[in-house]
Amino acid sequence: MGKWTIMKAAFAGLAFYGAMASASYAADTVGLITKTETNPFFVKMREGAQAKAKELGVTLITAAGKFDGDNDGQVAAIENLISAGAKGFAIVPSDSKAIVPTIKKARDAGLKVIVLDTPLDPMDAADATFATDNRKAGMLIGQWAAKTLGDKAADAKIVFLDLATNQPTVDFLRDQGFMQGFGIDVKDPNKYGDEDDKRICDHEISQGDQEKGRTAMENALQKCPDVNVVYTINEPAAAGAWEALKAVGKDDGSVMIVSIDGGCPGVKNVEAGVIGATSQQYPLKMAAMALDAIVSGKIPDIDPKMGFLDTGAQLITAKPAEGVTSISVEEGLKLCWG
Amino acid sequence: MSGTPVLQARALNKRYGRVVALDNADFDLMPGEILAVIGDNGAGKSTLVKALCGAVIPDSGTIELNGKVVHFRSPIEARLAGIETVYQNLALSPALSIADNMFLGRELRKPGFVGQWLRRLDRSAMQRIARDKLTELGLMTIQNINQSVETLSGGQRQGVAVARAAAFGSRVVIMDEPTAALGVKESRRVLELMLDVKRRGLPIVLISHNMPHVFEVADRIHIHRLGRRLAVIDPKQYTMSDAVAFMTGAKVPPEAALAA
Amino acid sequence: MSDDTAGSATAERGLQGATEALASFDESDAGVIRRVQAFLHQFPTSIPFIVLLLGVVIFSIAAPSKFFAPFNFSLVLQQVTIIAVLGVAQTLIILTAGIDLSVGAIMILCSVVMGRTAVVYGVPVLIAFPLGLLCGTACGVINGLIVTMLRLPPFIVTLGTWSIFGALNVWYSQSETIRQQDMEASAPFLQWTGTIFKPYDFFSKTLGLDWMFLKGWVLTYGSLVMLILAFIIWYVLNRTALGRHIYATGDDPDAARLAGINTNRTLIAVYGLAGFICAIAAWVLIGRIGGVSPQAGQTANLDSITAVVIGGTSLFGGRGSIVGTLIGALIVGVFRNGLALSGLELLWQDFAVGVLIIVAVTIDQWIRRISA
16 A cells, blocks of 8 residues: 555655755755645646745655555655655645644654645644635535526426545535535535435435546436436536436536536536536645745634635636626636646 | 387486486387386486476487487477377366367367468367267267366376377377376276277376386386486386385396396 | 285276276266256356346336336446456456456556547547557556566556556646547547447338337447457457467466466467457547546456456456356446445445455355365
């Protein structure tokens, strides 16, 4: 497990020792640890961090888990950063509970730790958390969908393509946010599946994967042939759902797909009318702000009620709805990632 | 025995590090005979046989097949030259059928386009030939030529392996401990098989520890000791205890039997 | 000692009458269980076939209106196509007593090579597509060369190449998705496998046949590619020398070598062929999702092994079949689809698949014991 990461981290460590040996007054070192290497969200985050590191004149060491959920890989990466004498690091935790002791060790060693995207449990185990307010992101698309449907929202048939059976934080926050925005009684706001609203037709698991998204939508269509709203956990799942709808001739505008992320392919799909609206988040900004905070040692003010710094989410749609703030596809394309 | 040997080896040497497996070993197999090779464990008889069937390449020495020098680099080359070996583990694929096993590595293809371009096997021909070969050796009590080898008894498997060797061996058949894993009844059958093969004119090299079996079927006995041929004896003139005594060095064979 | 010879010879001669029946198959003590075992040994695909039928019956009762319909069966077929194609590749490898953990990674890499070369770099699809096939074959051959030349266990080799091909995927794809619309604009051929095909319409239009039983079926060309591919590989395995050599190599490599088979060449051919099939799977994947997603197919490795194992192919090599693998893939598809339509929670799908795997391996072990 995490062999790849460990090796990468080891190489990074070696490189750093090399730098130390040649110049003891070397620039500050900061780290960025993401969940995986491949997800475009993290790829973009890394790019943002690299640009910022260059601007600030610090050395950036990046590491990642081998797969989503790889805690061991991240632990090793943190240990390497501690022994490399890093000033601090930003991390997107794969396991928001299991990583806490290691983060405490790092902070005890004097490193600044900024958690990105996925808050720790407990959240205050880090110096600060910069993240998208996923519930708010969900609410935006929920509101937009309800407003756009108008009177028809009352008898909508909604299919949810969620992330995973165990409902990770981001999964229920987005799902429940959508429901709140759409005007559905969510019962327990930290769990989906307990609602009794007749408009909810089906929950399926897509794992955020395009192919599995298609399969999930195909099964959902068998259960809800008259579906007219599809909530998707992310844009690949939305693209998969679209393929399933197209195969049965429902690509005629009769079904509205909403999503969250704001990756460039996703925004282009909004432009093409595949996705009705998507909430865009800003990984580049997250990483850049984190590096600023670590290097300067100044943590921006955080609303204590929220517990984390919201890096913002904006609704992107080609058909703005009254009363829901949104930006155009053109603007979205300028800000998109991946 | 007269005439030129079918298979002859002179001054074979083979070392594994500091262990000398073959020390100027000679070997002669005459046409139409069953030659038994006996020797104590570690005497080098298995290395000798491996050199003859291509599984081991000797460091020096010559091997002649029908008077022509040959250099086998693999068992496949020896096989192409007409030397078939029945290995102790039989070299059969348990999950494949009897017919498949008999033609393993030398399958027949259908004639014409289908065989040439679609590489299609000629199954009916292979099954027919396999059945014929087994019948020739009196083994056709095996009902179904397409049943897998693993459903056969040990003796039946040995029968298939022998039939394969007899069917394809044009010069020599080498059999390595063919009765070692078999019961009394089955050993009996295999010995008869060997005599059948001999009657068809193929010489056999038999490697065995089983003295009664050796003395029953062998025409001559090659005694291997300390990496070389010690003597060749006629089983009609010596007893089993003599042979064991020569093999272990307890007794020195008479001048006449000593290897040249 | 000479008396001994005579004695044992006499004793053995006394047995001569009994030896005549030596080579006949002794069936007298075969009980019912033994006979079932023998039947399964001869027709190992019958178990997965029965399980598939059982699944269909159970879900037809549990979700009558939704499950038992040509359209839903068509969906299941479409949903399992990718795994079935990868399963065909995996079957070849497992028949040689190997395992290939890199099939999924090869597939994704090939889909990226095909798609990105054509769409992003604007290379004609006539070149990009064969390039993808070549890439798959090369990946497979690399696996095969390492397995044979360095004599490493396939598990370790493909564990390594899984990582390597995955890294190449990230490098070449830049983790960038290619959208369906962009693909459609510049390389629609790559999406061909996703094209819908209605057998009823086809036969009524071309041959004027009114085959009612075909009504409602909606296939994709991808499913046809899968069936044709499966037929070709079935032919290779059962009707050519290479096929026999593959079985023999997996069954007992030493025996195969002694029987004159070049096992190394056989293995390299198998891994290369498997790589090529993974590239075909990539084509089917592009058709299914319309574009290229470098993050897709994370579970494809294990899913393909699951299909092969449930289909009755032995992980110990030498026995199994392509038909079994297709049925195995269908079983997984039917259970997942059926459980989803019955409204059961998703975790029970995983639970059911796990049970199926263990049952399949248990039965395989039992069948193998027939020779004992």
